Amino acid sequence: xxxxxxxxxxxxxxxxxxxxxxxxxxxxxxxxxxxxxxxxxxxxxxxxxxxxxxxxxxxxxxxxxxxxxxxxxxxxxxxxxxxxxxxxxxxxxxxxxxxxxxxxxxxxxxxxxxxxxxxxxxxxxxxxxxxxxxxxxxxxxxxx
Numbered sequence: 001x002x003x004x005x006x007x008x009x010x011x012x013x014x015x016x017x018x019x020x021x022x023x024x025x026x027x028x029x030x031x032x033x034x035x036x037x038x039x040x041x042x043x044x045x046x047x048x049x050x051x052x053x054x055x056x057x058x059x060x061x062x063x064x065x066x067x068x069x070x071x072x073x074x075x076x077x078x079x080x081x082x083x084x085x086x087x088x089x090x091x092x093x094x095x096x097x098x099x100x101x102x103x104x105x106x107x108x109x110x111x112x113x114x115x116x117x118x119x120x121x122x123x124x125x126x127x128x129x130x131x132x133x134x135x136x137x138x139x140x141x142x143x144x
Contacts, residue, residue, distance in 0.1 A: 003040050006052045012036045058082050058089055059120050065140035066093060070114045071128060073099040076140060080113070088117045088125060091137065 013032035042048035081092035116135035124135040
């Protein structure tokens, strides 16, 4: 049976906890929700929750390793925050190695964390003076 509502998913998680507890296996509610999500083909509870509530799933996940360009500088890092911003997404990325976001020789602006807004394709709607997106983000590892 395919889940249709959040209430059904939560009821399944509660039933799973009770069934496991009867066998002497204790899990918390969050763990049960994650297991129900995986049983229903979602990568995690947040993804299943978004699917069942009709919300759009973000193009990236918290802690996902990414690479890209910020103000023309190549980077690799890990997403530490993501939120919806209208039709776009606001990201915060902890960089693997700091980058200098200034192209002038006379001064520097070293960043260890960057923030920006991207669309579903991982490109910022905001452009630099040469017309390229301020932020371009893609998964470091190809998704299957």
